[in-house]
Amino acid sequence: MNDISPAQQPAHEDADSAAIQEPRLWRDAVWTARVIKNEDDDGWAVSMTRHGEAEPALVGPWTMGRDKKNPKPLDTPAFHTLVKTANEVLRRHEQQLHAQLNKQVSIGAGSERIRVALRIVPDEDNPHAVLSAQDEFGAQLGEARTAPSFKLTTASAEAWIEAGYPARVR
Template sequence: MTTSADATPSPANTTDPDIIHEERLWRDSGWTCRVIKNEDDDGWAVEMTKDGEAEPALVGPWTMGRDKRNPKPLDVSAFNTLVKTASEVLRRHEQQLHAQLHKQVWVDTADDRISVTLDIVPDDDDPHALLAAENASGETLANVRVAPTFKLSTRSASDWIESGYAKPR
């Protein structure tokens, strides 16, 4: 619902009270875009926050309006571009986190090619990792719980396989 006199009315505003299309605030498509005063200088910034998140996924500079004092108003094109950019930032963050928490190596044995994975569980109360082995057919050979500091390498995986999948120290 439009709450500001300087807001651009939109047909969507009349049907869904969660959709807002104002000059400095847009809420739509699961995102909130807010134009805010840049605390570091005299300019303006824009922040994009995904619904349900406490922190913005993206904060960046925002263009000044023609009067060189106030920010340029938000519009559908700018909002869509910001949604795309913020979504990409979140996707890259998720990929980086997955890469930090999931490792995989392959070990060739006389009988098979074995995939060994390490999945770190960053639990505040009980951090740990799960070490697992599968053969080339996808059959699970072993699963053990290890310290989250366990270093997975081809050598450590080979040692684990050679030990008959005994829990590493």
């Protein structure tokens, strides 16, 4: 349960919301920081939520105030640090997702090097993957649609190249 009164709770959070700078609630054009009671212990936590998102990007412990009962109030340096940290968390999540959805291998050597890439398209209705091959200068040599479960390995890439880059790969 958080210790923000209903009057302090924003009716909606979007980019048009006015900036707020209160001891337990800060908002700018992109982020909202809330200091909340930590349900797991006697301490406090802070959540950082990007406007328009249902879940916070970051939740972490928050410092106790001098009285050792109440939280330290939010301030400008703390808010900016929280924004930087939350942005970094989102960036890492994006990098992880990109790595899961994109793979590549290089085949050959020197001027004969071919880069084969697999890009998974996680479409709810029609998930698939696109296999593509480019020469060392970036010219497209072939492209094929395949199942999202296709395993891109050196051997599977070589087999596709040797088969003449067929448009469908199983």
